[in-house]
Amino acid sequence: MLSFIGKRLLVAIPTLLVIITLAFALLHAAPGGPFDSDKVLVPEIRAAIEARYHLDEPVPMQYLRYLGGVVRGDFGPSFQYQDSSVNDLIAQGLPIDLTIGLLAMGLALLIGVPLGVVAALRRNTVWDRAASAIALLGISVPTYVTAPLLVLLFAVSLRWLPAGDWGEGALRNLVLPVVALSLPYVAYIARLLRASLLDVLHTPWVRTARAKGMPWRTVLLRHALRPALLPLVAFLGPATVGVITGSIAIETVFGLPGIGRFFVDGAFNRDYTVVMGVTILYGVLIVLANLLADVVQALLDPRMRP
Amino acid sequence: MSAVLALQVDGLSVTHAAADGARTVVSDVSFSLPRGRILGIAGESGCGKTQLLLALLGLSPPGAQVGGSALLSGQQLVGADRRVLRRLRGNRIAMVFQDPMTALNPYLTIGTQLAEVLQVHRGLSKSQALLHSQRMLEAVGIDAPARRLRQHPHELSGGMRQRVLLAMALLCEPDVLLADEPTTALDVTVQAQILDLLLDLRERLGMAVVLVTHDMGVLAQVADDVAVMHAGVLVEQGPVQQLFDAPQSTATQSLLAAARQLSPTAQGLV
Amino acid sequence: MNSAPLPRWSLLLLLTIVVLAVVVPWISPWNYYTPSWDELDLEPTFVNGHWLGTDDLGRDLLVRLMWGCRISLLVAVAASLTSLFIGVLWGATAGYAGGRVDAWLMRTVDVLYAVPFIPFVIVLTVLFGRNIVLLFVAIGAVSWLDTARIVRGQTLALRQREFITAARVGGMSAAQIVRRHVLPNLAGIVAVYLTLTIPTVILVEAFLGYLGLGAQAPLTSLGVMIADGAAQLRSRPRLLICPALLLALLVLCCNRVGDALRDRFDPASGGGA
Numbered sequence: 001m002l003s004f005i006g007k008r009l010l011v012a013i014p015t016l017l018v019i020i021t022l023a024f025a026l027l028h029a030a031p032g033g034p035f036d037s038d039k040v041l042v043p044e045i046r047a048a049i050e051a052r053y054h055l056d057e058p059v060p061m062q063y064l065r066y067l068g069g070v071v072r073g074d075f076g077p078s079f080q081y082q083d084s085s086v087n088d089l090i091a092q093g094l095p096i097d098l099t100i101g102l103l104a105m106g107l108a109l110l111i112g113v114p115l116g117v118v119a120a121l122r123r124n125t126v127w128d129r130a131a132s133a134i135a136l137l138g139i140s141v142p143t144y145v146t147a148p149l150l151v152l153l154f155a156v157s158l159r160w161l162p163a164g165d166w167g168e169g170a171l172r173n174l175v176l177p178v179v180a181l182s183l184p185y186v187a188y189i190a191r192l193l194r195a196s197l198l199d200v201l202h203t204p205w206v207r208t209a210r211a212k213g214m215p216w217r218t219v220l221l222r223h224a225l226r227p228a229l230l231p232l233v234a235f236l237g238p239a240t241v242g243v244i245t246g247s248i249a250i251e252t253v254f255g256l257p258g259i260g261r262f263f264v265d266g267a268f269n270r271d272y273t274v275v276m277g278v279t280i281l282y283g284v285l286i287v288l289a290n291l292l293a294d295v296v297q298a299l300l301d302p303r304m305r306p
Numbered sequence: 307m308s309a310v311l312a313l314q315v316d317g318l319s320v321t322h323a324a325a326d327g328a329r330t331v332v333s334d335v336s337f338s339l340p341r342g343r344i345l346g347i348a349g350e351s352g353c354g355k356t357q358l359l360l361a362l363l364g365l366s367p368p369g370a371q372v373g374g375s376a377l378l379s380g381q382q383l384v385g386a387d388r389r390v391l392r393r394l395r396g397n398r399i400a401m402v403f404q405d406p407m408t409a410l411n412p413y414l415t416i417g418t419q420l421a422e423v424l425q426v427h428r429g430l431s432k433s434q435a436l437l438h439s440q441r442m443l444e445a446v447g448i449d450a451p452a453r454r455l456r457q458h459p460h461e462l463s464g465g466m467r468q469r470v471l472l473a474m475a476l477l478c479e480p481d482v483l484l485a486d487e488p489t490t491a492l493d494v495t496v497q498a499q500i501l502d503l504l505l506d507l508r509e510r511l512g513m514a515v516v517l518v519t520h521d522m523g524v525l526a527q528v529a530d531d532v533a534v535m536h537a538g539v540l541v542e543q544g545p546v547q548q549l550f551d552a553p554q555s556t557a558t559q560s561l562l563a564a565a566r567q568l569s570p571t572a573q574g575l576v
Numbered sequence: 577m578n579s580a581p582l583p584r585w586s587l588l589l590l591l592t593i594v595v596l597a598v599v600v601p602w603i604s605p606w607n608y609y610t611p612s613w614d615e616l617d618l619e620p621t622f623v624n625g626h627w628l629g630t631d632d633l634g635r636d637l638l639v640r641l642m643w644g645c646r647i648s649l650l651v652a653v654a655a656s657l658t659s660l661f662i663g664v665l666w667g668a669t670a671g672y673a674g675g676r677v678d679a680w681l682m683r684t685v686d687v688l689y690a691v692p693f694i695p696f697v698i699v700l701t702v703l704f705g706r707n708i709v710l711l712f713v714a715i716g717a718v719s720w721l722d723t724a725r726i727v728r729g730q731t732l733a734l735r736q737r738e739f740i741t742a743a744r745v746g747g748m749s750a751a752q753i754v755r756r757h758v759l760p761n762l763a764g765i766v767a768v769y770l771t772l773t774i775p776t777v778i779l780v781e782a783f784l785g786y787l788g789l790g791a792q793a794p795l796t797s798l799g800v801m802i803a804d805g806a807a808q809l810r811s812r813p814r815l816l817i818c819p820a821l822l823l824a825l826l827v828l829c830c831n832r833v834g835d836a837l838r839d840r841f842d843p844a845s846g847g848g849a
Binding site: 012014015018019022023026027136137139140141142144145148149151152156237241244245248249252253263264267268270275278279282283286287290 | 686687688689690691692693694695696698699700702703775779782783786787799802803805806809810813816817820823824827828831832
């Protein structure tokens, strides 16, 4: 198992290198630099600033310097927030994203799995149709639509919950962002599980279990559900990508100070180091999620065990 | 031979719900099977053999209509309560499925899959059940049974998996064993071993066996009686020798002709 | 093969929306950009012809919705075609060439799967100007991965078929075989996945619009309208609800039709969910 993880980590390195290189190349190929926006700077000051951020060096040199920093886990100073390094900003924002992201995924599993099971077991009944309708709705309505609508209903009309603000992570402030972020995943998980459970319920081994006179609960929980959950594990990687996108929208709607906000602000203000740093962090998160998915899959499936 | 009938089937029919109305897959099938005898049911694939067996277990697909009567040692199976049927399945009437490659759950150990039968039907603890399962694996001729219990199906060969399935069906010493093409997926030597094993177990346990196959050669080796099925109907039945010597229906004749062309064993015996 | 009926209502609704979005410049009594200072914030009514009312600048909401749809659909179709072009080329090459070429091309796809693509689109659109052509090229350029995988799989399957072997024996070059025999046989599956890519791209475009990176005022798209509406949530919820509903409806219909087509034509999807 350890060698399996090691091998996957080795594959992850070129992936991350591609992401870093792409981000770097893109930003340096862009017309205009970070300091030629609003006011015209005195040439000497400009030169001083550029020297401070090593922008006066040749591009390959800058690339190597940046790569060296990333390897040591240092994303450099922010252009926009003169007193903070990119690491500071990430350390400040990431816990918020992780809290909301993990809670949303947990909630999505909590609702999506039973929904998918009911849809599969009560196939072609009202239950199935209702579950499928909810699922299709969840996939078709993006987070930045549901989030303002939830705010409209629960914050503006009913006044039950705050419309935004982090509020030091108080439960009241977490409810709406987490629910809004989880809805598409409720849908995906329910759809995925319905399809895979239906597949498994038609396998010969489930028929064997029934022919052995196993109680229905044993057939479902022991023989069918575990293999049916495997595609959900594989979905973990793509889901992480979606949660990242979703969290950017959620942070904008609810005004949360997460890394998505820093990223969007950074992109608008040409804060190159912040944009690169956050992009690389996203890449790392995706790579880790995929790795975790592979490992869990291998653990669940005896045939994949080395 | 004992006069007690292990299985008595009378006018059994199965109708599946299809998109364009109903489709009868088993029609008015009757036969009786005394204890300790092997009845072979022959027929080309898709003639309703498997559906007949599934109906006996109460596992017809959802929406299917099952009519007629089937008595298992006097107990009515058709239309019986679901809980009653569940307690009979794997216990008094057991089935061995066609494809040993997929009939075992790839995610569970052999031990778990065997032991759960005894845990459910006999109320044994897991360790007692495992001990008993180990003995049963030994009885069906699997070497190193203790190790097999901890292995997963993909670590076993096809013949070994078929033995495991057989052991699984025999754990509760059922009155009737339904075997659906138990040897089709295996190569010839393993096939012969499994058939010998079946004969031997019938001898020792005195159970009745319904052996479904399209291979007349297999029936010639092990069956006492043979019934030939065609399009959901039993067209002909009788003692094996009589049926092979003087086949009455065209379905039987064509099955025999096919067997003579393909299988040297059938040629030798007929 | 599945013969499930196509979702008739979804298809009808989708066609209605598309047709309206296409013909709106010729049939609407108002345009989407001229503010009307004496018609600010009208409630929906049939009396004055503003069926869904007007926005905070007095522009007819229904007309703007249709224009927003028009832009969203335009970007979606153009971006899907871009992604299709790259995906088919990439996948067909990998599948037909096989061997090392295949391994390298598909490994590249694997690597790109881990690239956080929405952030890249954001960076692209911020840095290279908010121009609508660039927008769909950017979206298309990052969303071709699925298409490439599917096309590769289909090409691999096709390669085993007799008529390809026959063509090869007959002395056709690889490029000729791909053009004459492989691509035409991929048309069905590619069309199906096109209908499934479009709703995804609509959502991406709307997201970028929402962040202020999509169509620039006075031009609008569904995402831009949702962002504008969300900003005026408390005073004019109508401005959020209408475009949000239309976007959901559009994507929902596309997904329903796409799913049905896939169930019907894609043997690999096995009926789907």
